[in-house]
Amino acid sequence: MTVSTSYLLYLVFAVGGVGVYLLLPRAQRSARAAGTLLALAALAALLVVLAVRMLGPGPTAGYFYVFATVALAAAVRVVTHPRPVHCALYFVLVVVAVAALLVLQRAEFLAIALIIIYAGAILVTYVFVIMLAQQRGDAVYDTRAREPLLGVLAGFVLMAAMAGQVDRLPLPRPSAASPFTGAVLSISPQGLPAGPAQLPGNTLTVGQLVMTKYVVVLEMTGVLLLVAIIGAVALSGKRVPVDQPPPTWVVGKIGKEVKPF
Amino acid sequence: MDGTTGYVIVGALLFALGLVGFVTRRNLIVMFLCTEVMFQGVLLNVVALGGMHANLEGQAFGLFLLAIAAVEAGLALGLLMLLYRAKATLDAEVWSAMRG
Numbered sequence: 112m113t114v115s116t117s118y119l120l121y122l123v124f125a126v127g128g129v130g131v132y133l134l135l136p137r138a139q140r141s142a143r144a145a146g147t148l149l150a151l152a153a154l155a156a157l158l159v160v161l162a163v164r165m166l167g168p169g170p171t172a173g174y175f176y177v178f179a180t181v182a183l184a185a186a187v188r189v190v191t192h193p194r195p196v197h198c199a200l201y202f203v204l205v206v207v208a209v210a211a212l213l214v215l216q217r218a219e220f221l222a223i224a225l226i227i228i229y230a231g232a233i234l235v236t237y238v239f240v241i242m243l244a245q246q247r248g249d250a251v252y253d254t255r256a257r258e259p260l261l262g263v264l265a266g267f268v269l270m271a272a273m274a275g276q277v278d279r280l281p282l283p284r285p286s287a288a289s290p291f292t293g294a295v296l297s298i299s300p301q302g303l304p305a306g307p308a309q310l311p312g313n314t315l316t317v318g319q320l321v322m323t324k325y326v327v328v329l330e331m332t333g334v335l336l337l338v339a340i341i342g343a344v345a346l347s348g349k350r351v352p353v354d355q356p357p358p359t360w361v362v363g364k365i366g367k368e369v370k371p372f
Numbered sequence: 373m374d375g376t377t378g379y380v381i382v383g384a385l386l387f388a389l390g391l392v393g394f395v396t397r398r399n400l401i402v403m404f405l406c407t408e409v410m411f412q413g414v415l416l417n418v419v420a421l422g423g424m425h426a427n428l429e430g431q432a433f434g435l436f437l438l439a440i441a442a443v444e445a446g447l448a449l450g451l452l453m454l455l456y457r458a459k460a461t462l463d464a465e466v467w468s469a470m471r472g
Contacts, residue, residue, distance in 0.1 A: 120381075131389070135396055157385075161381065179378065182382060183382065183385055183389070186385075186386050186389045186390070186409050186412075189389075189393065189405060189409055190389050190390070190393030190396075190397070190406060191393075195401050195402050198405050199405060202408060202409065205386070205412055209386075212379065212382070212416060213415075213416070213419055216379065216419050216423045217423065218419045218430075218431045218434070220435075221419060221434050221435060221438075225415070225438065228438050229441075233441070237401065237404075237449070240401060240449045240453065241401055243456075244401070244453070244462055250461075251463075252461075252462065252463035252464070252465065253398070253399050253402070255398070256397065257396055257398050257464075258396060259396050261395070262391075262395035263392055263396070265391065265392070265395060266392035266395075267388075269388050269391060270384060270388045274381075277381070317428055317431050317435065321435060328436060332436055332440075339443040339447055342447055342450070343449075343450040346447070346450035346451060346453075346454055
């Protein structure tokens with residue numbers, strides 16, 4: 112008699128949840144080693160369950176395990192590291208690992224866009240804000256988690272609810288004649304990508320889909336970005352009443368005052 | 373191999389980890405970083421499920437997801453600077469005047 116995969120996953124998530132609970136920042140640091148051990152054990156057990164019960168051998172399975180491990184371990188560190196700058200740098204690791212997983216899913220354009228936008232643009236903004244607003248030393252709100260038990264419990268319940276459905280996976284692959292099918296991936300019946308000669312290229316096909324079927328959404332996204340730019344400028348600019356003289360410009364000890372042009 | 377299951381589980385785990393971080397961390401910047409981790413999980417799920425359906429709808433949706441994430445990050449960081457200017461701290465507990 113074999114145990115249902117759901118129960119195995121419940122066990123894995125419970126162990127991992129205890130590990131994350133012990134790893135969350137708190138006053139005493141004695142539980143960190145035990146938390147690391149438990150989290151690593153849960154990660155290894157998850158990979159074993161995935162390998163034995165679901166995925167099996169495949170041409171890209173090895174890469175999947177490597178990058179899934181990197182993504183999950185780095186995500187745990189994002190959540191549990193007491194220093195915000197380290198959190199941001201571990202988040203870069205999450206982004207890179209997720210981009211690699213996207214490449215394994217034949218989403219090359221999205222992977223490159225993810226690295227450029229997230230690791231390039233958004234993360235720089237985050238690091239800038241951290242450096243603008245971070246206080247010297249470890250702040251108390253970084254070293255004490257708020258309601259760690261309830262938070263980890265909420266995450267565990269969420270994961271358990273999803274793991275309860277896992278026995279139905281993988282879902283039957285819908286036929287290519289489904290009415291919801293857009294541009295069809297070039298996948299041979301074995302699930303392997305076809306040779307490069309037949310492939311039109313991921314960027315070309317995604318671009319065609321975005322510029323034809325979703326062109327209205329694309330325009331709306333542009334409008335949304337414009338609104339966000341205006342909103343960000345309006346939020347972060349200094350308010351100066353019109354009936355008052357403009358503020359004097361703060362200068363350092365070295366250098367002279369420069370009038371705005 | 374049909375690897376969709378593995379990708380979906382990894383995506384779900386990223387989402388749940390981000391949720392745990394968002395609930396438990398008190399630094400406003402780290403809370404928003406955790407929402408970005410949740411975004412990564414959703415992106416992975418969307419692309420994996422699109423691949424399961426053998427079409428590119430998931431990847432197109434993921435592209436728009438990236439744009440929304442950029443908008444969210446820009447506005448959230450502007451708001452953070454506003455809050456920081458008001459109270460000179462990043463502690464989320466400071467802004468609990470409406471707690472019942």
